[in-house]
Amino acid sequence: MKTPKRLQPLVDEGLIDEVSRQLMSGKEAIVYVVRCGDEVRCAKVYKEANQRSFHQAVAYQEGRRVKNSRQARAMEKGTRYGRKMAEEVWQNAEVDALYRLAAAGVRVPTPYICFEGVLLMELVTGADGNAAPRLNDVPLEPELAREYHTALLRQVVLMLCAGVIHGDLSEYNILVDANGPVIIDLPQAIDAAGSSVAGAMLERDVSNLATFFGAVLPELLGSQYGEEIWNLYQAGVLTAESKLTGRVAAPETPADVGAVIREIALAREEEEDRVAYSGA
Structure with a gap:
């Protein structure tokens, strides 16, 4: 296929030899299958901020740091330079998260380089050698659903032990290779220790898994794993190695109604994005 404009700098630098095809287009990026020497990889081209449907809420930016105070001030003021820095922070968040999580044993694609707004990384393949399907497209019987749900809970735990929360985890950003689920799409990854809504985000990620697998395993719908x-x-x-039961004791303190309302509003926005993404 003709080389997309955003991938041409990588071709010019010798990082990509050939663009084979477009793999998918989502709410935040377009992914292409590319050839790099003898290897087949994928190139994730991040969309410009005004083209992304994903809500870059303050909740996702909280806790992220930039190199110096000048950059921070520019980002706060929304200057052209500040917007450029914000884009770099957004893109680098995924690269940083992938390296951090891979080192922690989480099943994520191997990242290679982020250059000119393009993330070059491993192409996750299925048992047939082709690009791995999304979890949403995999037929599930109860036994396999239970296996995958257990595996993904362990991945969530490993991520949290590494200080990272996905922030937008669902059946649409989980691939399934020959060895099971692989977690993808991490530009909105949250620093567990640096975000005031980290707990709510973690619980929502786990709740999304319960809702999806609950179609096959109804007992998960009332679980409290998050x-x-x-x-x-x-x-x-x-x-x-923590043993999980999916149950917690009833709280003895009054609920934070304001936090619940904010979480409902954010969930509504994310559901709108998810519906749009599933139709992409």
């Missing part, structure tokens, strides 16, 4: 995982993390006792 809250249980977050409670263990806050208590400083969460490990990769």
